[in-house]
Amino acid sequence: MLAAAVAALALLPLGYIAAYTVDVGWSGIQDLVFRPRVGRLLWNTARLVGGTVLLCAVLGVAAAWLVERTALPGRRIWHVLLVAPLAVPAFVNSYAWISLLPGLDTYGGALLVVTLSYFPFVYLPVVAAFRGLDPALEETARGLGLSGWAVFRRVQLPQLRVALLGGSLLIALHVLAEFGALQMLRYPTFTTAIYDQYRATFNGPGATMLAGVLVLLCLLLLLAELRLRGRRGYARTGAGVARPGRPARLGALTVPALLGLAGLVGLSLAVPLVSLAVWLVRGTSAGLELGVLATTTGTTLGLAAAAAVVTTAMALPAGWLAVRARGRLTTLLERSTYLGSSVPAIVIALALVTLAINVTPWIYQTVPVLLAAYAILFLPRAIVTVRAAVEQSPQVYDDVAASLGSSAPDRLRRVTLPLLAPGIGAGAALVFLAVVTELTATLLLAPTGTTTLATAFWSASSAVEYGSAAPYAVVMVLLSAPATVLLSRDARRGLTT
């Protein structure tokens, strides 16, 4: 029951868009959607998504191969440095670049900034896949007389396919949903168009129909991924951990490889950090309002904590059922939360605003609506970790405890909760950190007068007050850093959204 309610909430925005589309009718859709402007947006969005995915795939696989499979010096440090860009939210990265080079408001600029923000999403799963590759396969291939390049192309690449696909899908969904970074670069896509429409006409049918097209694109991507993945199993056969392989020697190519990695890290990490530092210095010299910064940070942390508690609590029944009562219905419930959160934040926000105004005006512009949006967006992060924890505490512990005379509440206290605690904690932490840097939904749904780090940063940088925006960005980066460390350690976790 609880799980069903959670799934229903997650699907609320989708349902709203669908209902609205039916309401508008075919002729209405024709009027609103088949316009040259929508065509231009579609072209802009498609080429940005395509370009970013391609670039990220090349950069991610190359970096992963260098770090995981070669004798490059300092591989551990490189690994952390290559994951670190995740600590810089895309809209902060975008701000860092555009404030240095105002000429970046082009396709090339958008491609550059978005790629640098998102390539770790390919890098991380591919590193994990490289780590899981059985070196015996590679050795067999070498034994059969294949060259190093042929081994990579014919043996390793096919096995990286699933990781690469997963990472690419993630990037495509993120680019489709990206709002802040593109708005700042003045690169028009569906998200920015929806936002402008919403600002201009509040909740006109135009915005909703654009959202419908955007959702359709997301669903198409998900469907494509499902089909590609469904055809072949992606679990590694055989038990045990694969023996680490012998790293490839780069020889004369070591220096160019190092320069390449240094370039990538420089562009994705050093440029934004230096830019932030420069603006921080300039901003503080103009006078830093510490009080405002502290209140904003407090508000953000409070919201994030509340969202973490609410979302994790909602994730518990779904994660528990998905393992303990496996079946079509429970899988469906779990999946529907994933589907719900793959809808771009701008669409979720738009749907919740409209629903709140029309159905329950008394909660419009209140914190609960904002928390609901966070929950829809970040539920899968919590569910995945809770699920993993439940999987590690099978029924047998409960049975044994019962046979030893322990009552149900006693079992909950002495067995179930201690076993689930790390998973629940990790899930809550992931949600917490995601909320800290959430911009889009907060921008649309935050009650008047409530300012978070992201929205304060946004209003300052939109007014081209780069200096006064910097402190907020710095706090966000500092708060995101722990999550990044977590990710670089456990490459598989937390990558489902």
Added chain:
Amino acid sequence: MSSLTVTGVTSSYGATPVLTGVDLHVPEGGLTALLGPSGCGKTTLLRLIAGFDDPDSGSIDIGGRLVAGPGRSVAARRRRIGFVPQEGGLFPHLTVAGNVAFGLPRRQRRDAGRIDALLTLVGLDAGLAQRSPHQLSGGQQQRVALARALAPEPSLVLLDEPFSSLDASLREETRQAVADALAASGATAVLVTHDQSEALSMADEVAVLRGGRLVQLADPRTLYRSPRDLDVATFVGESVVLDAEIRDGQAHSALGVLPLEGSCADGPARVLLRPEQLRLAPPSPGAPSARVRGVDFFGHDARVRLELPSGLALSARLEGWDLPTAGADVSVGVVGAALPFPAGAADTPATPVVA
């Protein structure tokens, strides 16, 4: 320490019957093995006894106390049973001591002497008490699981395939330690296994389950020598099954005239021999002959695969120091009696088997 009586227990999973009318009695202090292939319902029966599930009908009685029956179901935690699951099931968030003390009353949980005594009982060094479960070997984990189960002095200990995840060398040693600990504690025990050698070597009595029914309940020797039907015979050990004609209390078979165990009506029948009853000798006229197809050498003994002139394949179990080579012709002799199963009588033995 109590006896266990299961009467007419039936259980089904959805529409599929899992157990049909199972009767079982385990005497006080005895160790009974539930033996059967996977899917025969043995684990289900164990879970019903433990109280994790309820039977559809029938009753279960532990030490004279009805724990499951019409309109009555005592919760698992009130049945005073000790449960040792597959792979131990040690709580990963607790130390060895924490695991062993789990079922003890709160005041006794900190009693180090008590925990040391329990660890010693299962043959473990008391120095392991502060380790985490993942720092132990598979065999040590099983022993800790047994110590945990024995700690609250249960009336009945249930072991669900406790050795199946251990490798061969560790299995032998752990079996011995577990058998000793159970004997020392005097506990009544039920052991679920699909390994016939484990059932035969550890248990006082073996209950063979097949297709949800209890086929035979007997002590290991009786079970091996006088199985109820040929199916049980081949399940509990390697068999040599021959077609024979029974005349005047003797079996006339491809291996000559064999004496019978028990009596049997004249007529066609099948007889059971064990491979270790066969003896090989150089070929001699008049004696049944066979050709050696191959030899599986195990060191302490060997299996010699034979083919009779009729084309029938059978195997002999011989000591390892004097073996024929593949391709040789030998004569085959038989030691001891053959157990007859009249043909057409659904493979049931002619004489009632003593349980």
